[in-house]
Amino acid sequence: MVDISITVNDKLYKISINENMRLIDVLRDELGLIGTKEGCGEGECGACTVIMDGEIVNSCLVMGFQADGSSIVTIEGLEREGDLHPVQRAYIEAGAVQCGFCIPGMVLSTKALLDKNPNPSDEEIREGISGNLCRCTGYNKMLEATKKAMEYIKGE
Amino acid sequence: MKKRGIGVGVSFYGTGYGNGFPDISRAIVRLLPGGRVGIYCGVTEVGQGAKTAMIQIGAETLGLTEKDIDLIHEDTSLMPDSGTAAATRQTYNTGNAIKVACENMRKELFEKAKIELELNSTAGLVLENGEVVLSFFPQKRISFKRLSEIYKDEIIEAGGEFVAQTTTMDPETGQGAPYWPYTFNACAVEVEVDTNTGIVDLLRAVFAQDAGRAVNPHLLEGQMDGGFAMALGYALFEDLKLENGAMKNNKFSKYLIPTAMDMIDVEKIIIEDPENTAPYGAKGIGEPVMIPIAPAILNAIYNAIGIRITELPVTPENLMKAIREAEANKQN
Structure with a gap:
């Protein structure tokens, strides 16, 4: 067992975990944050994307102990006082969600992109979400959603 | 280059399944407490938007908005079978079953409204925003909510079924119109x-x-x-x-x-x-x-x-x- 302290969605957790736990296991099994999805489990599909100290990571490829001292944002951390995050609202309005399995990771990649670059070009948006595989949507509605979210964020 | x-x-x-294979969808429509309408149907949502589309078809037939309808689906103990979410068949086949069920439900609601409004017939009754209304004398009207209160011990419901029409191909020549x-x-x-x-x-x-x-x-x-x-x-x-x-x-x-x-x-x-x-x-x-x-x-x-x-x-x-x-x- 190893002790770690980890901030998840602005809440500090001091927990004892198995050395072989991945970050996704810590989030889902220890903290009950099951919004983060496991897809391929080997860093190819992006379904398990979370934001770690401002950078998107595949939580299946980060060991739990490596997250010690870090600050993590999961999909559960985007709502603000019961209101959806502008990226979440834009995804719904654009019809960018079909089966939904890639969506938590996709939304977080979109948020991380817009946090760093509030005015991405189409090419930059495509690149920003290119680590997240989606089999349903063909990505075009996600592009539309990201542009909507850019406007919402500017309007805030 | x-x-x-x-x-x-x-x-x-x-x-659809085609080639004469039985291709059947079914739905049940029920008046719920508070005047909401429940559509019970085995339609499966896999991200393609079946849930939204089926609610829209039901709302159109019953003169309601999408928000007035609950689609109860994907639990085989609660609803009739509507076949698979396959063969590009849900919008056409199950959509038809829901439309038929809602049309039958409309008749049921008209019958109950006829009794409550003390009318001679259901002729001239229409559905409008969650109410049954007599079109040429709209003062005669009763809401779904009121009907659900009056008939709280007796479920108002109707079923519907759609059987697709396909024919088998000639096994010798492979000719025919299978779809x-x-x-x-x-x-x-x-x-x-x-x-x-x-x-x-x-x-x-x-x-x-x-x-x-x-x-x-x-x-x-x-x-x-x-x-x-x-x-x-x-x-x-x-x-x-x-x-x-x-x-x-x-x-x-x-x-x-x-x-x-x-x-x-x-x-x-x-x-x-x-x-x-x-x-x-x-x-x-x-x-x-x-x-x-x-x-x-x-x-x-x-x-x-x-x-x-x-x-x-x-x-x-x-x-x-x-x-x-x-x-x-x-x-x-």
């Missing part, structure tokens, strides 16, 4: 082929899909984009390497599917040519949206470099091989 070409693909697709109805589409793409690397880049795409009636144009566009992207992967990258029935490249690092960077903007055109046996004219488009894309890409490659590709996927390796073979044939 980079060469550009344009190609077109067209397809027609028979929806009905059909849906149609066409796609045109422009590609750029790099004859030094074998890489095919998509530059532009226009895609027209006949839906009979677009129940939800937004969802329909999402399906078209999704079908295009899946077909793009099928045409250019996806190579299922089977050995003794097992897939050898069963990882996304070895079996590539398109990312957002591989996909392009698609100009989408929805064609509405209502099918008269369909619910409000609407036909399914789930599978057909994938079909004309690969032919369009292959035709565009032919237009660009004059080589017919007959095997998928057109990976850079496969394309370079085809180019070299063509060159060798020319020299002979």
Whole structure:
């Protein structure tokens, strides 16, 4: 067992975990944050994307102990006082969600992109979400959603 | 050398199980406490938007908004069977079952309203925003909510069923009309082929899909984009390497599917040519949206470099091989 302290969605957790736990296991099994999805489990599909100290990571490829001292944002951390995050609202309005399995990771990649670059070009948006595989949507509605979210964020 | 070409693909697709196979959808509509309407139906939502489309069809038939309806689905203990979410059949088949069930429900509501409003007949009754109203004397009206209170011990409900009409093919000749109805589409793409690397880049795409009636144009566009992207992967990258029935490249690092960077903007055109046996004219488009894309890409490659590709996927390796073979044939 190893002790770690980890901030998840602005809440500090001091927990004892198995050395072989991945970050996704810590989030889902220890903290009950099951919004983060496991897809391929080997860093190819992006379904398990979370934001770690401002950078998107595949939580299946980060060991739990490596997250010690870090600050993590999961999909559960985007709502603000019961209101959806502008990226979440834009995804719904654009019809960018079909089966939904890639969506938590996709939304977080979109948020991380817009946090760093509030005015991405189409090419930059495509690149920003290119680590997240989606089999349903063909990505075009996600592009539309990201542009909507850019406007919402500017309007805030 | 980079060469550009344009190609077109067209397809027609028979929806439903077809070939005379029994293809049945059923639904039950029930008045719920508070005047809401429940549609109980085995329709399955897998991301294609069936839940939204089915609620829209029910709302249209009952003069309600989508918010007034609860769709209770995907729990076989609570609802009748509506077949599989397959064969591009839910919008047409299950949509029809829901429309029939809602029409039967309308009759039930009219019968109850006739009693409560002390009328001689149900003639002239209409449904309007959650109320049964006598059209020529609208002071005579009763809300679904009031009916649900009066009939709280007696469930007001109606069922509906749709059985698709298909015929078997002649087993000897393979002739016949196994599917009905059909849906149609066409796609045109422009590609750029790099004859030094074998890489095919998509530059532009226009895609027209006949839906009979677009129940939800937004969802329909999402399906078209999704079908295009899946077909793009099928045409250019996806190579299922089977050995003794097992897939050898069963990882996304070895079996590539398109990312957002591989996909392009698609100009989408929805064609509405209502099918008269369909619910409000609407036909399914789930599978057909994938079909004309690969032919369009292959035709565009032919237009660009004059080589017919007959095997998928057109990976850079496969394309370079085809180019070299063509060159060798020319020299002979």
